[in-house]
Amino acid sequence: MSIQVAVNGYGTIGKRVADAVTLQPDMELVGVAKTRPNHEAELAVENRYPLYAAIEDRVELFADAGIDLAGTAAEMVAAADIVVDATPSGIGAENKSLYESHDTPALYQGGEDADLVDVSFNARGNFGAAADADHVRVVSCNTTGLSRLLAPLQEEYGVEKARVTLVRRGGDPSQTDRGPINDILPNPVGLPSHHGPDVNTIFPELSIDTLGLKVPATLMHTHSVNVTLGSTPAAEEVRDLLGEQSRTFMIPADSGIDGAGALKEFAMDRGRPRGDIWENCIWSKSVSMEGSDLYLFQAIHQESDVVPENVDAIRATLGTADAAESIRRTNETMGMDL
Numbered sequence: 001m002s003i004q005v006a007v008n009g010y011g012t013i014g015k016r017v018a019d020a021v022t023l024q025p026d027m028e029l030v031g032v033a034k035t036r037p038n039h040e041a042e043l044a045v046e047n048r049y050p051l052y053a054a055i056e057d058r059v060e061l062f063a064d065a066g067i068d069l070a071g072t073a074a075e076m077v078a079a080a081d082i083v084v085d086a087t088p089s090g091i092g093a094e095n096k097s098l099y100e101s102h103d104t105p106a107l108y109q110g111g112e113d114a115d116l117v118d119v120s121f122n123a124r125g126n127f128g129a130a131a132d133a134d135h136v137r138v139v140s141c142n143t144t145g146l147s148r149l150l151a152p153l154q155e156e157y158g159v160e161k162a163r164v165t166l167v168r169r170g171g172d173p174s175q176t177d178r179g180p181i182n183d184i185l186p187n188p189v190g191l192p193s194h195h196g197p198d199v200n201t202i203f204p205e206l207s208i209d210t211l212g213l214k215v216p217a218t219l220m221h222t223h224s225v226n227v228t229l230g231s232t233p234a235a236e237e238v239r240d241l242l243g244e245q246s247r248t249f250m251i252p253a254d255s256g257i258d259g260a261g262a263l264k265e266f267a268m269d270r271g272r273p274r275g276d277i278w279e280n281c282i283w284s285k286s287v288s289m290e291g292s293d294l295y296l297f298q299a300i301h302q303e304s305d306v307v308p309e310n311v312d313a314i315r316a317t318l319g320t321a322d323a324a325e326s327i328r329r330t331n332e333t334m335g336m337d338l
């Protein structure tokens with residue numbers, strides 16, 4: 001019996017998760033829910049994904065737009081073994097009682113508060129912690145990127161202290177109301193940014209300070225990383241360790257990839273759906289050691305790095321595969337080959 005998965009919220013994250021679920025031989029997409037009949041509703045219909053109305057009294061709007069509905073979100077949840085809630089920040093919390101009333105486990109996204117859920121999740125960091133949980137939060141794009149990086153460093157060398165400056169994109173390409181337009185904002189001005197405490201939801205003992213800035217960019221985030229390790233490996237050794245991880249792309253020194261624009265072009269040239277880059281993109285040349293201090297730059301594609309994590313969180317929560325097996329299956333089916 002394949003796992004019946006519902007996706008509530010069919011936007012930036014939801015549509016990618018829905019596509020990834022359809023690639024999994026052990027999963028079936030029950031459907032996706034939306035509040036209104038826009039171009040994304042039409043996309044769901046074109047993809048033959050059963051479309052449900054997220055808000056009952058908006059059913060008419062879909063009929064007026066000539067879009068057939070499979071039912072309401074409550075019916076979708078009732079038919080599912082698990083729901084992936086990919087609604088905007090804060091709406092997931094409002095939806096929690098719906099999932100509870102159907103006794104359906106739910107995954108939420110990084111925009112929700114950590115205290116909404118039983119456990120926060122990253123496949124490389126704490127896969128086993130989600131077993132049998134009812135409410136699981138797949139951590140944000142930045143926290144996912146940091147968790148993937150810090151997990152192997154912690155295991156191999158120990159982490160004395162991580163210090164990360166996150167240069168964050170102002171908004172996603174489709175978010176026309178976001179900014180800044182012509183500025184560079186310390187954001188937040190006070191320390192720490194929320195990312196450090198968020199990493200601690202995955203690694204409670206890890207010592208980490210984070211600072212955030214927002215810049216007029218939409219393509220990716222960039223992290224400037226300094227980690228004081230518990231030993232003094234050579235830079236080459238750290239480069240190899242990071243390269244062995246299955247969700248990292250070590251940008252070759254001679255590739256000519258000098259930023260997010262070139263990374264996105266690279267992904268589109270290789271036929272990645274929507275130009276998505278699910279991996280942490282680490283500039284090989286930046287990986288440097290000064291004593292026990294590691295330095296590097298990595299870029300994170302905010303719209304897609306959490307997608308494989310959601311797929312793994314489904315198996316982790318329902319206990320249908322262990323970490324290694326789930327990650328292998330997800331990577332293989334999605335074509336994570338960078």
Ligand SMILES: NC(=O)c1ccc[n+]([C@@H]2O[C@H](COP(=O)([O-])OP(=O)(O)OC[C@H]3O[C@@H](n4cnc5c(N)ncnc54)[C@H](OP(=O)(O)O)[C@@H]3O)[C@@H](O)[C@H]2O)c1
Pocket residue numbers: 008009010011012013014033034035036038040054055086087088089090091109110111112139140141172302303306
């Ligand atoms: N985008 C990123 O960079 C990113 C990265 C990692 C994590 N996240 C997190 O992922 C979550 C979703 O973000 P997103 O970027 O995918 O947002 P988004 O692009 O705005 O998509 C959310 C979708 O949910 C729909 N929606 C709104 N209210 C709803 C409701 N009550 N029930 C069902 N659907 C509803 C909206 O579409 P309609 O109103 O048209 O139906 C919208 O398309 C947030 O927690 C966010 O913090 C985002």
